Amino acid sequence: MNIGRIRLAIAAMAAGLALWCGPGCSKAPDNTPPAGGAPQMRTIRIGMVAKSQTNDVFQAAKQGALDAAADAPKNYGVKVDIVWRTPTEEDAQKQAQNIASLASENVDGITVSCTNAQILTPAINDAVDKGIPVVCFDSDAPASKRMCDYGTDDAECGKIIMAQLAKIMGEKGTIAILAGNAGGTNIQHRVAGAQAELKLHPNMKLVNDASGGIIHHEENPEAAVEAIKGAMAASPGQIQGWAILGGWPLWTSNALDWDPGTVKVVCGDALPKQLAYLTDGHAQMLLSQDCYGWGYKTVNILLDKIVKHQDPSAAFIPNPLTKVAKDADPANDVKSVTEFSGYWDKWLKKS
Amino acid sequence: MTTLAEPRPAAPKRGWGFISEFQLLGLLTVVAVLVAVLSTAGYYGAAPGAPNKFLNPDNLVDRLAEPMSYYAIMAVGMTCVVVTGGIDLSVGAVMALSGLAAAWELPRLYKPDAPGWEVIPVALAITMGIGLLCGLINGLLIVGLEMHPFIVTLGTMSIFRGIDVVAPPQASLPLPDMVLPASFADHFIKWRVLLPTAPPTKLTPMPLIVTLAVAVIGWFYLSKTIAGRETYAVGGNEEAARFSGLRTGLVKLRVYAICGMLAGVAGMVSLGFYQTAESLTGNGYELKVIAAAVVGGASLMGGRGTAVGAMLGAVIIAMITNGIDLFASSEYEKIIVGALIIVAVAIDGWMQKLRVRRMAAQKTI
Numbered sequence: 208m209n210i211g212r213i214r215l216a217i218a219a220m221a222a223g224l225a226l227w228c229g230p231g232c233s234k235a236p237d238n239t240p241p242a243g244g245a246p247q248m249r250t251i252r253i254g255m256v257a258k259s260q261t262n263d264v265f266q267a268a269k270q271g272a273l274d275a276a277a278d279a280p281k282n283y284g285v286k287v288d289i290v291w292r293t294p295t296e297e298d299a300q301k302q303a304q305n306i307a308s309l310a311s312e313n314v315d316g317i318t319v320s321c322t323n324a325q326i327l328t329p330a331i332n333d334a335v336d337k338g339i340p341v342v343c344f345d346s347d348a349p350a351s352k353r354m355c356d357y358g359t360d361d362a363e364c365g366k367i368i369m370a371q372l373a374k375i376m377g378e379k380g381t382i383a384i385l386a387g388n389a390g391g392t393n394i395q396h397r398v399a400g401a402q403a404e405l406k407l408h409p410n411m412k413l414v415n416d417a418s419g420g421i422i423h424h425e426e427n428p429e430a431a432v433e434a435i436k437g438a439m440a441a442s443p444g445q446i447q448g449w450a451i452l453g454g455w456p457l458w459t460s461n462a463l464d465w466d467p468g469t470v471k472v473v474c475g476d477a478l479p480k481q482l483a484y485l486t487d488g489h490a491q492m493l494l495s496q497d498c499y500g501w502g503y504k505t506v507n508i509l510l511d512k513i514v515k516h517q518d519p520s521a522a523f524i525p526n527p528l529t530k531v532a533k534d535a536d537p538a539n540d541v542k543s544v545t546e547f548s549g550y551w552d553k554w555l556k557k558s
Numbered sequence: 559m560t561t562l563a564e565p566r567p568a569a570p571k572r573g574w575g576f577i578s579e580f581q582l583l584g585l586l587t588v589v590a591v592l593v594a595v596l597s598t599a600g601y602y603g604a605a606p607g608a609p610n611k612f613l614n615p616d617n618l619v620d621r622l623a624e625p626m627s628y629y630a631i632m633a634v635g636m637t638c639v640v641v642t643g644g645i646d647l648s649v650g651a652v653m654a655l656s657g658l659a660a661a662w663e664l665p666r667l668y669k670p671d672a673p674g675w676e677v678i679p680v681a682l683a684i685t686m687g688i689g690l691l692c693g694l695i696n697g698l699l700i701v702g703l704e705m706h707p708f709i710v711t712l713g714t715m716s717i718f719r720g721i722d723v724v725a726p727p728q729a730s731l732p733l734p735d736m737v738l739p740a741s742f743a744d745h746f747i748k749w750r751v752l753l754p755t756a757p758p759t760k761l762t763p764m765p766l767i768v769t770l771a772v773a774v775i776g777w778f779y780l781s782k783t784i785a786g787r788e789t790y791a792v793g794g795n796e797e798a799a800r801f802s803g804l805r806t807g808l809v810k811l812r813v814y815a816i817c818g819m820l821a822g823v824a825g826m827v828s829l830g831f832y833q834t835a836e837s838l839t840g841n842g843y844e845l846k847v848i849a850a851a852v853v854g855g856a857s858l859m860g861g862r863g864t865a866v867g868a869m870l871g872a873v874i875i876a877m878i879t880n881g882i883d884l885f886a887s888s889e890y891e892k893i894i895v896g897a898l899i900i901v902a903v904a905i906d907g908w909m910q911k912l913r914v915r916r917m918a919a920q921k922t923i
Contacts, residue, residue, distance in 0.1 A: 295891065296842070297838070298838070300625075307621065325834040326836065
């Protein structure tokens, strides 16, 4: 092929591209009347932007949203399509791009868990300015124009974890608090809640080590386990209980190397992998956030607004925390590990 | 005894600044096929009466070009590095570092309503300055210690990312009680153009404009300047270049400095667009940047690569990513980008062998 021909081919291709792009290619309106004259059910498209695809809690949230969509014809008289636009890994910029993309597609509503509220706030505001209601779940963007946030009340979560640990330890003993990233606002609130609750239990005290009994760590399972091991080694035989405010150390298998039951553990997460620590007796109680509800409830909040024109009851709607232990205790609203595993099987479509 | 390395075939002289017309035709064919496939899918995927999901200005400028701009800008710098036979894995971390530095400093230096002529040059100076500094560190380590670029930039990637995490008082900047001057963010990088459609479409073209400007400057630098030709000479055969009097160390130092500086420009665009820089900004971008350079025809063995090619490589990756976002599930993005790199490198190796064989045949004749 000589150079002249190649140049001609390039010019032809450029012209072809221009011609292809020229008309704008808007799809013609569909004027076909519905079959049999029956009224067509309105279709509502709801965009869902979770933090990442690799975290089970967001897969549960997705399933919740899909179930809410399946229930919508019965509950709201509309058909709902869930448009799942979640980055593979946590990436706030990608989330902002996805929200903008959903807004440009004129979806009817968006539900989002914010990896970084500062980055997402302008994108959320742009969507709201286009008339698209936005609801946050799990992680809020409080300075944005979002309609409301459905998530965990972190201070309350810290309080409940500490109260349950005190109950399990018989209201006495030396404990440590394992908190994740010291800079995380949610962790700071959980620590404050746990400390406030601890004051109500005079015979329980934080271990007197260099950390003051509150141990922070990088937010990954290995760092969390190392932090626990380091604290146990620094104060041998002293720590009798752990209030684990994030679930990081229990994202592992067999990482707690004491004899089951000798040290009591209450943890603020109840993912499938973590349930094994209840079964083997290393953890006494896990508290589950309503991750399925993050999808189910927020889709319904959006449908209330879109279909019924009802505003949410408050700007922040706390999700319930479910207590899970090895054995059920209906009197105290505690679910058994077997029953709760069944929920996860349903949420992750394993059954 | 010093042995001269086997000479690699020189870059083709005809074409658009060292990109051969054959290569350009190949890249344009891929772009054309992608446009045809995605716009057809966009037409059938659109609701009745709605614009084509792919082929509309909003998608092309704000959904495709804006995310592309960051790695396209860096791909031009990466191409300069790859042409010398090097690689820079630290670009994503440098992008974050320069963005964080500007997000820290600009609100301290200027009030929110400070004029653009004061703010924009300083924003450019901070981001490009930090990028330049990081690039010089990379270059000095590679040239001064004669270490492999892969190892050096793997190490500096970790160091710069570590600084991104440790240095700021919180994961995102500016701090909550501070804002970037509007003349830099809202009126410059996030400057909006209103298209007279019904309803009116707001476009944010500045990231695309900066990208095109970088591509033109990159094209001019690599193909029209002596420094650019020196870059190809070093990548084509470093020892021959040294024997012909070129200061190869200086040439290498220069390309790493350019690569760092362009990562700084990407950091500035990202900061202005999102009005926030965070510790994880640009995380994993090195993969897309290298992919854009390689898909655009840059040879990891050195000696070949162009700014125009890098731009077309970035366009191809952006179209695939945009297509995945619009019509499939984004889990597949990394698989496809990874596969693209392997395919592009395999094709490059195959073309290389073909050229060597052809040269040998010509010599025999």
